[in-house]
Each structure stands twice: as C-alpha cells, then as structure tokens.
Amino acid sequence: MKAPEFDYVRPDTLEDVFVLLDDETCDARLLAGGQSLIAALNFRLDAPELLIDINRIDGLSGIVEDGDNIRIGALTRHVEVENSQIVARHLPLLSKAIGNVAHAAIRNRGTFGGSLALADPAAEIPACCLAYDAIITASSSSGNRTIRAADFFHGLYETALEDHEIITAVEFKKRAPNDLVAFDEITRRHGDYAMAGLAFSAAAKGKIEDPHIVFFGISDRPIRAVEAEAILEGARLDQPAIAAAASKATEGIELSSDTSASEAMKAHLARTLLNRALTSILEEKP
Amino acid sequence: MSERLHELDRPNSYIGKSVPRPNAVHLLQGRGRFVDDKVLPRMVHAAFVRSPHAHARIRGVDADEAKTLQGVIAVFTGEDMAAAIAPWSGVLTHLAGMRSPEQPALARDITRWQGEPVxxxxxxxxxxxEDAAALIEVDFDPLPEMCDMEGALDSDAVVIHPELGNNLCWERLVETGEVNAAFSDPANTVVDRTFTFGRHTGVTLEARACIADYDQAEEALTFHYSGQSPHMMQAILAKHLGFEEENVNVIAADVGGSFGIKIHTYGDEIATAAAAKLLRRPVKFAADRFESFVSDIHARDHRVKARLALGQDGRIAALEIDDLTGIGPYSVYPRSSGIEANQVLNLTGAPYDIPAYRGRARVVFQNKNVMCQYRAVGHPIANSVMEGLMDDAARQLAIDPAELRRRNLFADDAYPVTSVTGMKFADLSHHACLGKLLDMMDYEGLKSERDALRKKGIHRGIGIVSMVEVTNPSPMFYGVGGAPISAQDGATVRLDANGAVHVSSSITEQGQGTETILAQIAASAIGVDIAKVKVTTGDTRTTPYGGGTWASRGAGIGGEAMLLASRALKSQILEAAATVLQARPEALDIEAGNIVDTGGTKPRMSLAELGKLVYYRGNELPSDVRPELIATRHFRVTDYPFVFTNGAMASYVExxxxxxxxxLLGHWVVEDCGTVINKKLVDEQIRGGVVQGIGGALYEECLxxxxxxxxxxxxxxxxxxMAGEMPDIEIAHIETPSCTSDLGAKGAGEAGTCGAPGAVMNAVNNALEPLDASVAQHPITPERLLRALSVID
Structure with missing residues (x-):
C-alpha cells in the first residue's frame, strides 16, 4: 500500500517542534527512525496530517556519563547503544538486550526514544527501561518533566506522553558490577518480536535485593512480576527460591494472546524464562 | 553419462558445469526489468476494494465521493466488469465429476472470501x-460463513453455491488389491494416524504485477506480466476479453520468483486488462503484500487419515488414505484446484512396492481464499503421510527406519514398473540414493551421538524420507482436460553473421537460471563459447509456442527442445561449411566457434567467417546452398505421462x-534428476525447495x-x-538419465519442497520418541509441540 498524503516539516530546533506540537488543530506525528511509523503509514493504519522530522535537531542524540547517571538521548540509534562501552560497563542488561532488537538494518535507523514512544508490548527496550527504573524526560513548550518508567507504559501502544510532548532523553542509574542480570526472549525467528521475553535485574549483597522481573510480549505492556519479585526479595538464590519464583511468574498479570501463542503458552514460556534466567545466574555465581 | 550424450560430453561442453548465470550481473546491478519498473506513456494505476467479509451479499456500491477525487479516472464494479469479461470455470474434464461455478473477475451479488476483489x-x-478506494462504500450484508472444511459436507452446512446442492467440488476413489484382507490379517501390524497440513502460500519476492496496454488501432493487447506461462495467459486473455488470440502479446521479462503462484487466472489481473480496453490507455496493477496474502493462491490445507499394514518382516501389505482438502469458494482457472488432491492420491507411497491400496480424496468449497497449485503440488502431503507412517511402523516393529525403507523400496533394477496407484516409473534409483544419503550424513555416527545426548536430557532426532517427484509432464496433466496449457515446448536457434548464436525458448525464467541452462545446452551442442549465446524467453510474439516453466519441466522439456534445435542448426552450419571447404559434412565439426575437422582442433574457418559468407557474400556460394542458418525444434514427452524423479532426504534436529x-542442526539431500546440466543451479534449486519445505513444516501458515x-x-x-534458522543443506546427486529424451534431464525444482516437511517431522518425532509424544500437524509450532508433550493443555 501507499501512505496517505501528509505534510512534512524538518525543524532545526526543539522550540520549532514545540510550536508545531502545540497546534491542536494539526494531527502530527514525530518522525525519528521511522522503523514503525513508516510501516504504519504504508499500511494505512495511521493517517496524520503532518510528519515532524526530528532527525536534524542537535543534542537529541548520544550516550553520556553524568556522575552516577547515564543519559541516552532520545534520537540515539540502537546501533550506538549496541556499540557503546559506557552501556556495556554500566548498563549490562541493556547491552545484552539490544542485539535482540529486530535486525541490523533496523537497528541502524531505529531510535531509543522512538521505541519507548511506540510502546510495543513485545519490544525489548521498554522492558529494559522498566527493569532499570529509567527516568524518561518529556519536553514541551512548558518545560521538561520526568516520568518514571514504572508510570510510563499505560497499555497497548499507550504511554504517559501527552500529545504536545516529545521524549528527549532517558536517564539510568549506573549499576553495580556485582548486579544480577539476565535477558532472554523466545522468538521463532531471529529478530522477530518475542512470543515472551524477560529482562531481569537485581542487586546482590549475599541476598537478592530489589529484584526487577520484567516480562514483555505476554501482556499489553512490559510488566513486572511483583509476586515473583516478592518471593525473591531478601532471599538467597537457590533452587527452591527459583522454583517458587517461577511458579508465581505470571501471578496477577493479565496475559494477552496473539497469533504466535495462546495465553497458556505465554504463561508457560514466562515461567520457563524466569526459571532459566535465575538458574543460569545461580550456575554462573556459585 | 549416457552414450547418446557424447556431443555434450566433450572437453569443452558446458553440461554438468556450474556456469555462472549470464543474467546475474544485470540483476545485481539493479537493472532488472520487472513489471513495476516499467512506465508507459499515459499509464494509470489500479487499486481494488476487497471484501472484508468471508461471505456477504453486496447490496450496493456508492462510489460518488471517490469519483470526485482529483486524479480518479474510473471506478468499475462487478457488474461493469461482467459486461467486459466472460466468466471462467476452473474445471478439468479428465477429473471426472469436478464442479465449480462460473467465477467473475470482480465479485457480483455475493462475495465469497475475505480479500476477493469487489x-x-x-x-x-x-x-x-487507494485514497479513492477508501472512500467507496460497499453495502455488505454478511452471510453465515462456511470456513471449516471438516464440516463442509455436513447436511446442515452452509452451501456456498446453492446451485451445486452441496460443497463438494470433486471426489476421487482408487482401490487396488486386497485392502480389507491386509488390514484384518492378525499377522499384520497396523499403524494409523491423522495428519494435517496448514494453508500456506508462495510469498514471491516480487508480488503479482501486470500492465495492460491496449492498442485500439490494431484491436490488440500487450500484457506485461510477472508470470510463468505467457502462452497460457495469451489464450485466457483472448478468450475472456474477446480478442483474437494472435492480437494478444504477453511479455514476461524479469520475474521475481513465482513458485506456482503466478500461473493462475486472477480476477484483479483480468480486470486490469479489461480496464485498459475500456479506458484505451495502459493500466498497471502491482499487488501489495496485504493483497498478496489475501488473493495470491494458497496451498495445502489437507487433512489425511492414513493407515498402513505391514507383515512381521516389515514388508508393506496395504496402504489406505482419506484426504480432505478445502480449496476456497472456487476451483482456480484453468488448472483447477483438484490437482493437489489428485497428486496426494497418486504419490502417497510411490517409492514403495505396495500390493494393495485404497485412496479417497474429497475437495470441498469453503469461504477462504482460493487454493491451488504451489511448488511441489501435493508432494509434501503425500510424502509426509507415507514417511510418517513408515516411522510409526519402524517404531512398532522395532526395525531401523532406514532398514524398513530398504525392505520396501522398489529395487533399482525393477524399472520400468507401475506403482499400486498406477504410476508408470522408469529410471529411478531409490536404493542408490538412500545408501548415499546414509553415508553422507554418517547415519550410524549421528545415531550414536543422538543416543549419548539423550542420556544427558538433550532431545535430538533423525528423520529420513524417500521420495518420488512428478516432473516433465506430458499432455496428460492439463491439456487432456481441456485447459489451454501446452505440455510441449520449442526452441529456435540461429547463427548471426558475426558467429554469435541467438536462441529463444518458450520456457521461462523466474530467477532459477532457466536462461543459463538453455545457453549451456546450445553452446555445448553447437560448439561455441557460452558468451556467444544470447537467450530470449517470455514473449509470445518472438518465442516458439509452449507451456512455460512449471511442474519442473523447464530443463527436461525446454532443454531437450534446445538440444534438438541446436543439433539441427549445427547440421545446417556443417552443410554450408562442407560446401565452402570442399569436405563431407560428417568430416567436419564445430569447436569453440570454429569449423574443425572431426576429431581435430585446428580451425579451418570461424563461424563468423561462415556467417558473413552466407549472409553477405552469397554470390560466392553454389546456388544450391540455402542461406538458412536457423532451426526450430519442439519436444514433448511421449510413452510416459510424467518423468518421475526420486531422492532421499534427512533432517537432524534438537x-x-x-x-x-x-x-535444525543439519539437512541432507540426495537427488536423482537425471543429467545434471548445472550443478550449482540444481543445488540451489534444491536448497531453496528445502527451505520452502521447512517453511511449511515449522513456520508458514495462513491463520x-x-x-x-x-x-x-x-x-x-x-x-x-529466514536464513538465520536454516541448517546447512548438503546435497549430492545420483544421475540416472531419463530414457524419454536425449538430454536425459528430469526436473529438479520441487524435490526439496517435497521431502523436507516429512524429514523434519520425522526428526522431531524421533526426538520426542523417549517422551512418548509425537506431532502430525504442520506447521509444527512451539505451542503444538508443547501440547503434544502435555506441557500445556
């Protein structure tokens, strides 16, 4: 199919973007990497009046260390995250996950902020942001506001972002070297959206502290397995704890089936992923 | 290689060599000429409103707003098109009792599948x-759907075509030998199972596309077409649009894959031709991927109940199958949608010496997209069913699966032989292929590895299949049933003044290398450098009349025609040269573009010199030398309805x-396609086929x-x-030339697709054996597999 007609503008500054976004009479979309938006237009699933191309705006791209924090610009391409030593050193979960984002050609264009703004429930980056308690900066003509990842994802392709806002950056706390971390997903073909995926992070000081178990591809958004986290909190990582946590993996989670898997299948895969992830951590760190 | 091939077996022959494809460079440089690349003056573009319902009455079409949109030229409804296009019916007379109502190009009154053009x-x-299509309001009144083929023949089923009385398109029964006695004999072991095969489709890299260019002055139509069978389309366009056949020219330039998808009559394409005639300007239609999925023919969709009786010695006593297949609301024109079920009846058990057989096939209508012939028609079903039963039997009888096959395969010296299903086989080599396969894969070593890993909780399995494929069909496939489909093909070969050879053929190129093998045959048979051979295909006006490329017939039939025509040209050349050189023609030969003495290599005269002499300076030649250096020959398969090929395949999975x-850990194929003209092309055809077969076994399904x-x-x-999931595919050949031609080539295009699904299924089931679970539903999805293991319910 061919995209419906739209106007296109490529502003040079964020201020110009804000002016366009503030025009409530104009149905606009931000064009970053275009890896999902252009497909949606060509499928005629979306028909905005205006595309605002943000690719030429300075300062939206890049990965910087700032004390205890890492800041990833919204326009940073997945490939930059993939190749970043800073990410590899301080945000190992993200480093493990990023190669699973689609295919190389898509990672060359697709952006970090774009993935969050789209909020596909089976995408890797939103899950990692939730697992790492990322802080998302949304900017508008009225200034910046920060949104915790935990408050950001509202449902299938729905986020806390207002129509007049643009994601400009995502901040992470640097993780400790002895953090527990695991990432895994089940796809029938490499690069596909996951039938079920897991992003796991926890602090470890003898016992498990502050575990974040985030499943993606099984519900309408990336979602924390709070019941399983409660079992692990303060526990020693051993086989009984793993079995107990896995058995509660999808407790309280509203599952969504798709053409690849039923709800029962999704629940089973989630339990399997958690079991495998924790077992591999146990085997790595005796 | 056989003796009769001596002229192709010379040191400078290209036969059997992996010659690079002369057309590869232009494709790699993006200089292909696909239909969508073509722009004609005054050309306009078509889009279709397609039915969103599987079954609905069309109460009205409101296109007023669409017609006012700037740039819109015309809107045509089903009624408009019915006035311009005669409807068709996809029935073949030799499939006795087959029924299918007339099908319009665009739906009229009632739409019968989601995606039907309206x-x-x-x-x-x-x-x-597309903007205009979105503005058109069609008033649909949804009707109850008939989707599940299992219920299609129930007395309370919704009848899709009331005039037919029920949803049966065609039924065929076959029975040979003492079937009941074999199954009731207490000394026999009986295995039975129901296999299901999901719908899938071809997914060509280039979607269907055409440009219809009407010339009012000549009452002529030029149809640029992404397809496999130009002459068939010529006949269909002429018949249904009211043209004289000679005034329709079908051109298929570069074609980006077809796999049997682009060989049928599609309403949207015929409507495009009608629109060009009505509007008197060129109209292009290029399907997008959405349209492809809902309107390209689907394939498979079979449920086969099957059972096999064997004696305690492992010899097969009887086979019985009952196939049910849903084909959508119409049998597809002109090949019909009955051929796949017919092939299932003909091919199940084909490798084996079976004394008794009963088969039933029922082909039913349903409210889904139409189903028709796709690569390896019926083969993966027939093969998976039989080979699945063979592995079940091997388990039950505690006989090694390879050994069980050895005990039942026709002996390599048994040919000609007629199978229990009535198929006449010649020149097959099952035992040689299976033996080579087991050596190549290190069968015993793999078994040991599998058994050792099982003890560690790693579940690996080995699956083996033996297979028979239909290739090089004679007129008994379609022509006998009244379809305008030629089973013969022709080749024209000419020498130009500069010594170059121009050849044209009625077989077609869709990316598999047809033009390369034609050039190899001509260059070898005449004795010229392959760079001097230029090939034309895909044009009804300039190529000989023929069937095109389908059913693995290009090399075997079109290749043989090229060999015969090249020999004829060579005779003409040597006759002329003999006069000039004052020698006997038998004493001369052609070597690397030069006339030489037979057995020698010293050039006596180049073909360029001869060409210039004959064409420019005929005055120097005696008056009885005809200035004719061009020959045409045609070929059809006689004595056999098909040229069957055979092979063996194995899969290793975890x-x-x-x-x-x-x-998928490994995949091995040994195929006997007779004379191998170009090993690399054959191997890649087989690999591509294996991958499509694996698609059907593990991934692809129209849900x-x-x-x-x-x-x-x-x-x-x-x-x-996708490549990432595919195993290495190792290929070897046994070459038993076909007795039906001098070239000896059988088809190779469908072998991979035939055997891969059964091999993968058997490997999976072999891996599951210790867990007492198995699967028989294709594709084998992770969820289906876990349900078979009772991990989820």
Whole structure:
C-alpha cells in the first residue's frame, strides 16, 4: 500500500517542534527512525496530517556519563547503544538486550526514544527501561518533566506522553558490577518480536535485593512480576527460591494472546524464562 | 553419462558445469526489468476494494465521493466488469465429476472470501487509487460463513453455491488389491494416524504485477506480466476479453520468483486488462503484500487419515488414505484446484512396492481464499503421510527406519514398473540414493551421538524420507482436460553473421537460471563459447509456442527442445561449411566457434567467417546452398505421462522440550534428476525447495479466524523461513538419465519442497520418541509441540 498524503516539516530546533506540537488543530506525528511509523503509514493504519522530522535537531542524540547517571538521548540509534562501552560497563542488561532488537538494518535507523514512544508490548527496550527504573524526560513548550518508567507504559501502544510532548532523553542509574542480570526472549525467528521475553535485574549483597522481573510480549505492556519479585526479595538464590519464583511468574498479570501463542503458552514460556534466567545466574555465581 | 550424450560430453561442453548465470550481473546491478519498473506513456494505476467479509451479499456500491477525487479516472464494479469479461470455470474434464461455478473477475451479488476483489479504482497514481478506494462504500450484508472444511459436507452446512446442492467440488476413489484382507490379517501390524497440513502460500519476492496496454488501432493487447506461462495467459486473455488470440502479446521479462503462484487466472489481473480496453490507455496493477496474502493462491490445507499394514518382516501389505482438502469458494482457472488432491492420491507411497491400496480424496468449497497449485503440488502431503507412517511402523516393529525403507523400496533394477496407484516409473534409483544419503550424513555416527545426548536430557532426532517427484509432464496433466496449457515446448536457434548464436525458448525464467541452462545446452551442442549465446524467453510474439516453466519441466522439456534445435542448426552450419571447404559434412565439426575437422582442433574457418559468407557474400556460394542458418525444434514427452524423479532426504534436529522450539542442526539431500546440466543451479534449486519445505513444516501458515478472517497477512506475522534458522543443506546427486529424451534431464525444482516437511517431522518425532509424544500437524509450532508433550493443555 501507499501512505496517505501528509505534510512534512524538518525543524532545526526543539522550540520549532514545540510550536508545531502545540497546534491542536494539526494531527502530527514525530518522525525519528521511522522503523514503525513508516510501516504504519504504508499500511494505512495511521493517517496524520503532518510528519515532524526530528532527525536534524542537535543534542537529541548520544550516550553520556553524568556522575552516577547515564543519559541516552532520545534520537540515539540502537546501533550506538549496541556499540557503546559506557552501556556495556554500566548498563549490562541493556547491552545484552539490544542485539535482540529486530535486525541490523533496523537497528541502524531505529531510535531509543522512538521505541519507548511506540510502546510495543513485545519490544525489548521498554522492558529494559522498566527493569532499570529509567527516568524518561518529556519536553514541551512548558518545560521538561520526568516520568518514571514504572508510570510510563499505560497499555497497548499507550504511554504517559501527552500529545504536545516529545521524549528527549532517558536517564539510568549506573549499576553495580556485582548486579544480577539476565535477558532472554523466545522468538521463532531471529529478530522477530518475542512470543515472551524477560529482562531481569537485581542487586546482590549475599541476598537478592530489589529484584526487577520484567516480562514483555505476554501482556499489553512490559510488566513486572511483583509476586515473583516478592518471593525473591531478601532471599538467597537457590533452587527452591527459583522454583517458587517461577511458579508465581505470571501471578496477577493479565496475559494477552496473539497469533504466535495462546495465553497458556505465554504463561508457560514466562515461567520457563524466569526459571532459566535465575538458574543460569545461580550456575554462573556459585 | 549416457552414450547418446557424447556431443555434450566433450572437453569443452558446458553440461554438468556450474556456469555462472549470464543474467546475474544485470540483476545485481539493479537493472532488472520487472513489471513495476516499467512506465508507459499515459499509464494509470489500479487499486481494488476487497471484501472484508468471508461471505456477504453486496447490496450496493456508492462510489460518488471517490469519483470526485482529483486524479480518479474510473471506478468499475462487478457488474461493469461482467459486461467486459466472460466468466471462467476452473474445471478439468479428465477429473471426472469436478464442479465449480462460473467465477467473475470482480465479485457480483455475493462475495465469497475475505480479500476477493469487489470494486476497481483506476487513478493517476496508486496512492490516489487507494485514497479513492477508501472512500467507496460497499453495502455488505454478511452471510453465515462456511470456513471449516471438516464440516463442509455436513447436511446442515452452509452451501456456498446453492446451485451445486452441496460443497463438494470433486471426489476421487482408487482401490487396488486386497485392502480389507491386509488390514484384518492378525499377522499384520497396523499403524494409523491423522495428519494435517496448514494453508500456506508462495510469498514471491516480487508480488503479482501486470500492465495492460491496449492498442485500439490494431484491436490488440500487450500484457506485461510477472508470470510463468505467457502462452497460457495469451489464450485466457483472448478468450475472456474477446480478442483474437494472435492480437494478444504477453511479455514476461524479469520475474521475481513465482513458485506456482503466478500461473493462475486472477480476477484483479483480468480486470486490469479489461480496464485498459475500456479506458484505451495502459493500466498497471502491482499487488501489495496485504493483497498478496489475501488473493495470491494458497496451498495445502489437507487433512489425511492414513493407515498402513505391514507383515512381521516389515514388508508393506496395504496402504489406505482419506484426504480432505478445502480449496476456497472456487476451483482456480484453468488448472483447477483438484490437482493437489489428485497428486496426494497418486504419490502417497510411490517409492514403495505396495500390493494393495485404497485412496479417497474429497475437495470441498469453503469461504477462504482460493487454493491451488504451489511448488511441489501435493508432494509434501503425500510424502509426509507415507514417511510418517513408515516411522510409526519402524517404531512398532522395532526395525531401523532406514532398514524398513530398504525392505520396501522398489529395487533399482525393477524399472520400468507401475506403482499400486498406477504410476508408470522408469529410471529411478531409490536404493542408490538412500545408501548415499546414509553415508553422507554418517547415519550410524549421528545415531550414536543422538543416543549419548539423550542420556544427558538433550532431545535430538533423525528423520529420513524417500521420495518420488512428478516432473516433465506430458499432455496428460492439463491439456487432456481441456485447459489451454501446452505440455510441449520449442526452441529456435540461429547463427548471426558475426558467429554469435541467438536462441529463444518458450520456457521461462523466474530467477532459477532457466536462461543459463538453455545457453549451456546450445553452446555445448553447437560448439561455441557460452558468451556467444544470447537467450530470449517470455514473449509470445518472438518465442516458439509452449507451456512455460512449471511442474519442473523447464530443463527436461525446454532443454531437450534446445538440444534438438541446436543439433539441427549445427547440421545446417556443417552443410554450408562442407560446401565452402570442399569436405563431407560428417568430416567436419564445430569447436569453440570454429569449423574443425572431426576429431581435430585446428580451425579451418570461424563461424563468423561462415556467417558473413552466407549472409553477405552469397554470390560466392553454389546456388544450391540455402542461406538458412536457423532451426526450430519442439519436444514433448511421449510413452510416459510424467518423468518421475526420486531422492532421499534427512533432517537432524534438537527439540527444546520446555519451549517447543526446534533447532535444525543439519539437512541432507540426495537427488536423482537425471543429467545434471548445472550443478550449482540444481543445488540451489534444491536448497531453496528445502527451505520452502521447512517453511511449511515449522513456520508458514495462513491463520484464519473461525469466521474466515486472515489473521496474519503481513511479513511480520506470517513467518517465512529466514536464513538465520536454516541448517546447512548438503546435497549430492545420483544421475540416472531419463530414457524419454536425449538430454536425459528430469526436473529438479520441487524435490526439496517435497521431502523436507516429512524429514523434519520425522526428526522431531524421533526426538520426542523417549517422551512418548509425537506431532502430525504442520506447521509444527512451539505451542503444538508443547501440547503434544502435555506441557500445556
């Protein structure tokens, strides 16, 4: 199919973007990497009046260390995250996950902020942001506001972002070297959206502290397995704890089936992923 | 290689060599001429409103707003097109009792599948046509759907075509030998199982496309077409649009894959031709991927109940199958949608010496997209069913699966032989292929590895199949049933003044290398450098009349015609040269573009010199030398209805019993396609076929909702097999030339697709054997596998 007609503008500054976004009479979309938006237009699933191309705006791209924090610009391409030593050193979960984002050609264009703004429930980056308690900066003509990842994802392709806002950056706390971390997903073909995926992070000081178990591809958004986290909190990582946590993996989670898997299948895969992830951590760190 | 091939077996012969494809460079440089690359003056573009319902009455079409959109040229409804296009019916007379009602190009009164074209919009651009299509309001009154083929023949089923009385398109019964006695003999072991095969489709890299260019002055139509069979389309366009056949010219330049998808009559394409005639300007239609999924023919969709009786010695006593297949609401024109079921009846058990057989096939209508012939028609079903039963029997009888096959395969010296299903086989080599396969894969070593890993909780399995494929069909396939489909093909070969050879052929190129093998044959048979051979295909005006490329017939039939024509040209050349050189023609030969003495290599005269002499300076030649250096020959298969080929295949897999994922560790193929003209092309055909077979076994499925909505009509949701998941595919050949031709080539295009699904299924089931579980539903999805293991319920 061919995209419906739209106007296109490529502003040079964020201020110009804000002016366009503030025009409530104009149905606009931000064009970053275009890896999902252009497909949606060509499928005629979306028909905005205006595309605002943000690719030429300075300062939206890049990965910087700032004390205890890492800041990833919204326009940073997945490939930059993939190749970043800073990410590899301080945000190992993200480093493990990023190669699973689609295919190389898509990672060359697709952006970090774009993935969050789209909020596909089976995408890797939103899950990692939730697992790492990322802080998302949304900017508008009225200034910046920060949104915790935990408050950001509202449902299938729905986020806390207002129509007049643009994601400009995502901040992470640097993780400790002895953090527990695991990432895994089940796809029938490499690069596909996951039938079920897991992003796991926890602090470890003898016992498990502050575990974040985030499943993606099984519900309408990336979602924390709070019941399983409660079992692990303060526990020693051993086989009984793993079995107990896995058995509660999808407790309280509203599952969504798709053409690849039923709800029962999704629940089973989630339990399997958690079991495998924790077992591999146990085997790595005796 | 056989003795009669001596002229192709000379040191400078190209036969058997992996000659690079002369057309590869132009494709790699992006200089291909696909239909969508073509722009004609005054050309306009078509888009279609397609039915969103599986079954609905069309109460009215409101296109007023669409017609006012700037750039819209015309809107055509089913009624408009019915006035311009004669309807068709996909019935073959030799499939006795087959029924299918007349099918219109665009739906009239009632639409019968989601995706059926209902309204056509023609506009200045495809985007505008799509804008207009979105503005058209069709008043649909949904009707109850008949989607599940299992219920199609129930007395209370919705009847899709009331005039037929029920939903049966065709039924065939076959019975040979003492079937009941074999199954009731207490000394025999009986295995039975029901196999199901999901719908899938071809997913060509280039979607269907055509440009219809009408010339009012000549009452002529030029049809640029992405397809396999130009002469068939010429006849169909002429017949249904009211042209004289000679005034229709069909041109198929570069074609980006077809796999049997682009060999049928599609309403949207015929409507495009009609629109060009009505509007008197060129109209282009290029299907997008959404349209492809809901309107390209689907394939498979079979449920086969099967059982096999064997004596305690492992010899097969009887086979019985009952096939049910859903084909959508119409049998597809002109090949019909009965051929796949017919092939299942003909080919199940084909490798084996079976004394008794009963088969039933029922072909039923349903409210889903139409189903028709796709690569390896019926073969993966027939093969998976038989080979699945053979592995079940091997387990039950505690006989090694390879050994069980050895005990039942026709002996390599048994030919000619007629199978229990009535197929006449010649020149097959099952034992040689199986033996080579087992050596190549190190069967015993793999078994040891599998058994050792089982003890560690790693679930690996080995699957083996023996197979027979239909290739090089005679007129008994379609022509006998009244379809305008030629089973013969022709080649014209001419020498030009500069010594170059121009050849043209009625077989066609869709990316598989047809033109390369034609050049190899001509260059070898005449004795010229392959760079001097230029090939034309895909044009009804300039090529000989013939069937095109389908059913693995290009090399075997079109190649033989090229060999015969090249020999004829060579005779003409040597006759002329003999006069000039004052020698006997038998004493001369052609070597590397030069006339030489037979057995010698010293040039006596170049072909360029001869060409210039004959064409420019005929005055120097005696008056009885005809200035004729061009020959045409045609070829059809006689004495046999088909040229069967055979092979053996194996798959090695690892099953993750917690996730249901199947990892493909290795795949081996030994194929006997007779004379191998170009090993690399044959190997890649087989690899591509294996990958499509694996697609059917593990990934591809057109998923329909209960009410007939296709759920996964995108490349993200419909899983075509990707390189990352594919195993290494090792290929070897046994060459038993076909006795039906001098070239001896049999078809090779469908072998991979035939055997791969059964091999993978058997490997998966072998891996699951210790867990007492098995699967028989294709594709074998992770969820189906886990359900078979009772991991989820």
């Amino acid at each position: 309204v056509m919009v023609v506009a200045q651009s495809r985007a505008i046509a 099953v993750d019993i917690e996730t249901g994922m199947v990892k 329909y909702s209960e009410n007939g909505q296709l759920q996964n009509a995108t490349m993200a949701d419909y899983l075509v097999p």
